[in-house]
Amino acid sequence: MFKQADSANGGGQISARLALLRDEIVRRQALAFQPRPAGSRGPAWERFLGELSTPVEHWQAMRKARPATELAGASRPVMLLPGFGTHPVRMKPLARVLEAAGHRVSDWGLGFNFGPSEERFERLCERVVAMARKEGEPLVLVGWSLGGIFAREVARLHPEAVRLVITMGTPFSGDRRANNAWRAYQLIAGHSVDDPPVGRDMAVKPPVPTVALWSARDGIISPRSACGRKGERDLAVPMRCTHLGFAAHPDVAATVGRLIDAY
Incomplete structure (x- = not known):
């Protein structure tokens, strides 16, 4: 009799969990299929498809790239x-490229970036503060796309631990739906892009030097959103690459290296 009761309770718990899972799937589907507001536009689909050319562009650019040792300057974390x-x-x-130029480079330590949560953001802040203390100087934060939102927010809350923020194709300005992602x-x-747990005031410039790299050829993020307005960043630098190219294009790497040396 007890075994039957335990089995019934276990079956009820499984059913309840499946129901919660179904509700969550339905909720997320509703978020994914929300209509785009009138007047809100991301990059044209031709540019979006142009993201497929990223590997070819990297190969062509690598043939022309300068050796990384030519970028060497002061070593920074x-x-x-x-x-x-x-x-x-x-x-x-x-x-x-940055390591070859003498910099001490680390990743953010949180694995895949599947979006912000208060817990993950708190862990990132702790990691940045701890690393700055260990290095004996503030860090340079280089954030690609959503990673740049994290970087700006960390610097806004912990400016003593951040020397410089460099964003690459980061949608910190204007319409939050001016992108194809x-x-x-x-x-x-x-959660909705209008109510994120991190970066609710994305356009507010951190109290440290902040540079935005953007590209008119970006097929995912609106160039206008990634460039930002005066007062939302200290400097905006145009690049010629796809959105996916920001992570590995040699011209981007060279520009990031020069910016680190300049600050």
């Missing part, structure tokens, strides 16, 4: 923050 849906390994090419973001992250 640098943390790389990956874009939405990506793992830090995607930024290894950038890390190798907001539906995927809402599906995976599980």
Whole structure:
């Protein structure tokens, strides 16, 4: 009799969990299929499809790239923050160039970037503060796409631990739906782009030097959102690459290296 009762309770718990899972799937689907508001536009689909050319562009650019040793300057501690849906390994090419130039490079230590949560953001802040203390100087934070939102927010809350913020194709300015990724973001992250747990005031400039790299050829993020307005960043630098190219394009790596040396 007791075994039957335990079995019934176990079956009830499984059913309850399945019901919760179904409700969550339905909720996220609703977020993913929200209509785009009138007047809100991301990059044209031709540019979005142009993201497929990223590997070819990298190969062509690598043939013309200067040796990394020519970029050598003062050694700085640098943390790389990956874009939405990506793992830090995607930024290894950038890390190798910066390491060859003498910088001490680390990743953000949180694995895949599937969107912000208060807990993950708190862990990132703790990691940045601890690393700055260990290094004996503030860090340079280099954030690709959503990683740049994290970088700006960390610097806003802990400016004593951050020397410089460099964002790459980061949508910190203007319309939060001026991109071709907001539906995927809402599906995976599980919350609306209008009410994120981190970066509610994304356009507020951190109290440290802040540089925005943007590209008119970006097929995912609106160039206008990634460039920002005066007062939202200290400097905006145009690049010629795809959105996916920010993580590994040699011209981007060279520009990041020069900016680190300049600050």
